[in-house]
Amino acid sequence: MSLQPRPIFGTQGDVTTKNGAQSWFYTDVVKDHFFHPRNFMHEDAVESDYNAIGKVGSPACGDELRVWMKVDPVTEKIIEFRWKTFGCGSAIASTSMASVIVTENGGMTLENARKLKPMDIMDRLGGLPARKFHCSVLCDKALRDAINDYYRRTQQFDKIIAEAARLIDPVAKVTDHDIEEAVLDGAQTLEAVQQKTKVGIGNPGCLPAVEELIRFYREKYFGT
Numbered sequence: 019m020s021l022q023p024r025p026i027f028g029t030q031g032d033v034t035t036k037n038g039a040q041s042w043f044y045t046d047v048v049k050d051h052f053f054h055p056r057n058f059m060h061e062d063a064v065e066s067d068y069n070a071i072g073k074v075g076s077p078a079c080g081d082e083l084r085v086w087m088k089v090d091p092v093t094e095k096i097i098e099f100r101w102k103t104f105g106c107g108s109a110i111a112s113t114s115m116a117s118v119i120v121t122e123n124g125g126m127t128l129e130n131a132r133k134l135k136p137m138d139i140m141d142r143l144g145g146l147p148a149r150k151f152h153c154s155v156l157c158d159k160a161l162r163d164a165i166n167d168y169y170r171r172t173q174q175f176d177k178i179i180a181e182a183a184r185l186i187d188p189v190a191k192v193t194d195h196d197i198e199e200a201v202l203d204g205a206q207t208l209e210a211v212q213q214k215t216k217v218g219i220g221n222p223g224c225l226p227a228v229e230e231l232i233r234f235y236r237e238k239y240f241g242t
C-alpha cells in the first residue's frame with residue numbers, strides 16, 4: 019500500500035532526480051501560493067498587535083515556522099493570521115493556504131481551527147509530493163501552538179492541549195513524536211520506521227506499541 023496522501027495533478031515533473039527515476043509534481047495552486055504567498059508577516063509589523071503566537075520546528079528537515087494571530091476576544095474567531103518561515107516551497111504554499119482557510123468567511127473559531135487537518139490543507143492545494151507532506155504538518159502544528167498560546171494568555175488553561183512527547187523506547191530514546199516524524203517522512207512499515215529511528219532494536223518489548231503508533235499516524239495523516 020502506498021503512502022501517497024493525495025493524487026498529484028500534473029503531466030510533467032517539476033523536479034526530476036539526477037538519474038531521472040523520480041519526478042515530483044507541484045500543482046498550479048501550490049505554485050501560485052509559493053510565488054504569491056498570502057498573509058506573509060510584513061517586516062514592519064508590530065508583534066504586540068497580535069494576541070497569539072505559535073512556533074514550530076521540523077525534526078524531519080530542520081526548518082522553522084512562526085505564526086501570529088489576531089483573535090477576536092468576543093467570538094474567538096481568527097481575524098488575522100500572519101506567518102514567516104525558514105522552510106521550503108511546500109511549507110510556504112501550505113502555510114499560505116492555511117492562512118486563507120482559517121481567515122476566510124469571517125474567520126474560523128479557535129475550536130474549529132483546531133480541527134483543521136493537514137489533509138484539509140492538502141485538498142485545497144490539490145496535493146503535494148509524498149516526500150513533502152511533512153511540510154503541510156508544520157503549519158498545522160504552528161497553528162495549534164498559537165491556539166494554545168491564546169488560551170494561555172487569556173487564562174483558559176482548561177482549553178490548552180499539551181502535545182508533550184511520550185518516551186516509547188527508553189533504550190534508543192525514541193518518542194512518539196520521533197515515530198510520527200518517521201511516518202510523515204515516508205516510513206510505511208515497522209522495518210522502515212526502525213531503519214530511521216532504531217526503535218525497539220535493543221528493546222523489542224516496545225514493538226507492539228510502535229506498531230500501534232504507526233497505524234495511528236498512518237490513519238491520521240494518510241487515511242490508510
Ligand code: FES
Binds near residue numbers: 079081105152153
Ligand atoms: S518544511 Fe522542510 S522540507 Fe519542507
